[in-house]
Amino acid sequence: MNEGWPAVAPIIELRRIAKVYPTGEEDTVALRDVDLTVRKGEFVAIMGPSGSGKSSLMHILGLLDRPSGGRYFLNGEDVSGLTRNQQAAIRNRQIGFVFQQFNLLPRTTVLDNVLLPTLYGRVPDGLLRAVRVIDEVGLRDRTNHRSNQLSGGQIQRVAIARALIMEPSMILADEPTGNLDTEKSGEIMELFQQINAKGATVVLITHEEDIARYARRIIRLKDGRIVSDEDWQLPFERSRYDETGDAVPPVH
Secondary structure, three states: OOOOOOOOEEEEEEEEEEEEEOOOOOOEEEEEEEEEEEEOOOOEEOOOOOOHHHHHHHHHHHHOOOEEEEEEOOOEEEEOOHHHHHHHHHHHEEEEEEEEEOOOOOOOHHHHHHHHHHHHHOOOOOOHHHHHHHHHHHHHHOOOOOOOHHHHHHHHHHHHHHHHHOOOOOEEEEEEOOOOHHHHHHHHHHHHHHHHHHHEEEEEEEEHHHHHHOOOOEEEEEEEEEEEEEOOOOOOHHHEOOOOOOOOOOOO
C-alpha cells in the first residue's frame, strides 16, 4: 500500500502465494510468490492479459481454489489450510460473487434469485434483506419478474443484489461487464462505486482498461507476478473510517 492511505485494517493479506497446475511432464505455474494487501473499504481492480494469473488469483481470493504455496488471510483468519466445507461456510458468509455469465435461474423471479444464498445459512430476516438490496440496485419494480424477462443490465443488477444479501465482507466481481454494451457497463460500474461508497470492499477482475478506471487502485499481473500497483485516484478521506478502522458510510 502507498503511504497516502490511512491505517485501515486489511481484509485480504496474501503472503508468497503460488499456484501450480500439474500438466503432465512440465507443471504450469500460474502464480509466483504473490504478496498483496487489500484494506477494508478499498475498490481494487486486478488486470492482466490472458495467462497472467488473474483468474487463478480470483479463484484463490474467492476460496474456490487453494494455493499451492503461501498463506491467505481473510479478515485476519488464515483460510488457506481450511477444509473445503470450512471454506464454503466462510465463502457464503463473507464473499459476494458477481460473474460475467450472471448465473441466475432463468424462470425464477428476481426475489427468489436474490434469496438463493440465504438457503445455505440461517437468515431470519432474509426477505427483508432481499427487498432492501433489490431496491438498492434499482429494481424495486421488477421484484416479481422472472430473470428471463429482464435486460442484460437488469440481470446483472439482480446478480449484484444476490451478492449483497448476506452482507459480505467483500464483493468479488469477475469480468462483470463482459456481456454488456458500453452504456450498461458504465451503469453497472457506477453501481459498484455507489456500493463501495457505502463502505463495502470491492475487488474487480477485468482485462478492460476503461472498466478498471472505475476503481481507486489498479493492480496489474504478468506471468503470475504483480508488476504494478497503482493508487491512481486520491485516497479515501479519513472521515470514511471509524475508530476501529472499519469503513463507514459517508455523511450527506
